[in-house]
Amino acid sequence: MASVETSNLPPQLAAIQREMEGYARGHGLDFFPTIFEYIDADHLNAIAAKGGFPVRYPHWRFGMEYERLSKGYHHGLQKIYEMVINNDPCYAYLMTNNSQTDQKLVMAHVYGHCDFFKNNFFFSKTSRKMMDEMANHGNRVRRHMDEVGVEEVEEFIDACLSVEDQIDIHSPFIRRRDDRSRYDFHGENGKEEAEGPPRFRAKNYMDSFINPRDKLAAASKEMQDKRREPKSFPERPERDLLLFLLEHAPLNAWQADVLSIIRDEAYYFAPQAQTKIMNEGWASYWHSTIMTRQGLTAAEVVCYCDHHSGTMASSPTQLNPYKLGIELFRDIEDRWNRGAFGKEYNECDDYRQRREWNTKAGLGREKIFEVRRIHNDLTFIDEFLTLDFVREQKLFKFGYNASTEYYEIETREFPRVKQQLLASLTNLGRPQITVRDGNYKNRGELYLEHTFNGVELQLDYAKETLRNLQKLWNRPVHLETVLEEARTVITFDGAEHDIEKGESIELAEGAQL
């Protein structure tokens, strides 16, 4: 259980843990206390299915995930090596039937993750007591289920999950507007009404000159007219749809509670999606460094190499975040060790000179620690993915060729490869959708806009998502997007979908990423 502060490691592994922890600290890694749980495969699959948290709210999708994982495991198709939870203390899981070499490797890897969780900027606003919070969420949801029925709550959760990714991942760091309470019924207008139109300060005898009566009346009328106009909100396009729903949707108490739980968890998990490449790369860098320099005994080398290279395997159709991450960190370390950065280096176009560039700067370690502190995947790739790196790692962009029905290598041109990679990381690889109007046509309908950047939405998913969103909003919902190169508004009014095609748009050359 989460509250148990001691681990159940057998003494031998506990000794190894102390050893590995010592190495990790020796390299300057800085992490929360880390607790390893020693559990069997079934148990591990069950926890993994729940996103790493043994106690969460009940939901069928965890059961589905568990079946998938345990089937994969029993058929020998996949197994989970490591799982680590961003929490203070950090929890990590070791599978009982892994070999001792594997356990060592996993521990070294885990310390990499823990350091990353603690120090990376994008994790700085996540709750460090999430184990407990998740358990509380579980209790709250279960209580709602006891009160209003399992199916009703579950259906509501399903609807919420449909839009769980519609959050503003930067909002923990930026204060875009004041918080608004959903229980504040006055609105800002109440005050003004009492006060009437603004007056200039004037002495009594000057008042009728400085604040002429007819001007005052006109201003007051104008204000009233304005008030009568349909109110449109939000004032600025809102990206945190969940927050918008919490503030404005007609939810009752338990619904608002469930929605806020889903939102909290979405914000908790977001940085992990934001830093997948870096996080795995960083952990892999450290397990490899620790294991090859200190951790391994001669007898373990072959087993270690086998599993390390298995983790690093790359495939033509799936970029391996472990591989990309570790190679980039190594590349950065190497470049900063050689001083191969900065204006002078960048302006040098002699290939050989660049390769042999060495100012003996020796800044590599320092640099990668800095990188792990301030970057996320998007900025990491943007800043450090270089032409040389793409060539060396044989990266390419692939695309679907409809005439052959195959995915084919499209190009190895550096800018396009990088562009593609960045596009897939932007907004976590999800469409950007904003709330434009919560009172559309002055009828309380919800109007969303998809910021089109070349790739269209998958229509059947979009329709189903709107259906779920409508359950939350209770009034018709609209989504403006682009389908088949024409501006389109998809509407769901609670009974049926309506798709209204507008004028077609010109695709700018190169907009297709």
Add this chain to the structure above:
Amino acid sequence: MIMKIERDQRRFRQIVRGRIRQNLRKYVTHGEMIGRKGRDLVSIPIPQLDVPHFRFGDNGAGGVGQGDGEEGKPIAKGGGEPKDGQGSAGSDPGGGHLLEVDMSLEELAEIMGEELELPRIEPRGNASIVQEKSKYNSIRQTGPESLRHFKRTYLKALRRQISTGVYEPDDPHVVPIKSDKQYRSWNTIEHPQVNAAVIYMMDVSGSMTDEQKQIVRTEAFWIDTWLSSQYEGIETRYIIHDAVAKEVDENTFYHTRESGGTRISSAYKACAELIEEQFPASDWNLYCFQFSDGDNWGEDNDESFKILGERLLPIVNLFCYGQIESPYGSGEFMGNLQGRFGDHEALVLSEIEDKDAIYESIKMFLGKGR
């Protein structure tokens, strides 16, 4: 740690069942969607069980990969799930459209029964087929060493040693001799079993195309599924015929194509003989399913009706005739049957125009509850 996953798993299974029930008509019509997995398991593709999100469509499918190759080198077959290099972006892998779910045939039959509102079958006649089962529940003095009952042997040896005064509590050695030894033994338990025999007959004359055979196959799958759930054991036999009939195995049944004329009486005769030889009506619940496009040689009808009326209908639980529309039109045999036997209680007639009619046809065949 407390395992809470069972609850989620149970809930997931419930939802899957509900989903299958909703889409049963589709599964029935497209029997090929259901894959057999071993003897008792089927795998069923469930559409869109995942939570829908706003996501990018396939038109942007592409990504970044790693490895050797010239531009234009194919790297993966398309069509299936769009492979995207942005798996690295942290989204869960495998969020595909279809989810394969394993389910036991029994469970599937249950869903089918509920959804099609099929009545439970009251097995006919007495359960005169007796199955013998062995149960190890007694003790003998002789037997193989592998069945020696250690505890009893020890006790008996101990008792003997105490009574003969050989036993010394300070040096407790208990050595059994031959007469001490006890062995486990079995009793035969007779267990009456209700069995059913299913006999499929099909016209394989030239006018039956592969598409029609597919329909037959799909129907047969669902019929088997339901009947197996109703009886402890079912035997299935297959007869094909054109102008002559013969019994064949399942594979041949679906893959034979002859070109001769059609003599339905030959199939009836073969069926009647099969029943008389192997499945005496007193012991078996008999189900005959005949599929044809309804074309028969005119002068053969009388002969057919004679066999059907005298040797088959009186003894079978059900005789189902499914007339499948072929590209050459539909014959008159069904009309003739209707005219001759009318509403005979064991006879069910169904016209299957196309795949979509399978659902109703199965409901008709099995809806009698016989």
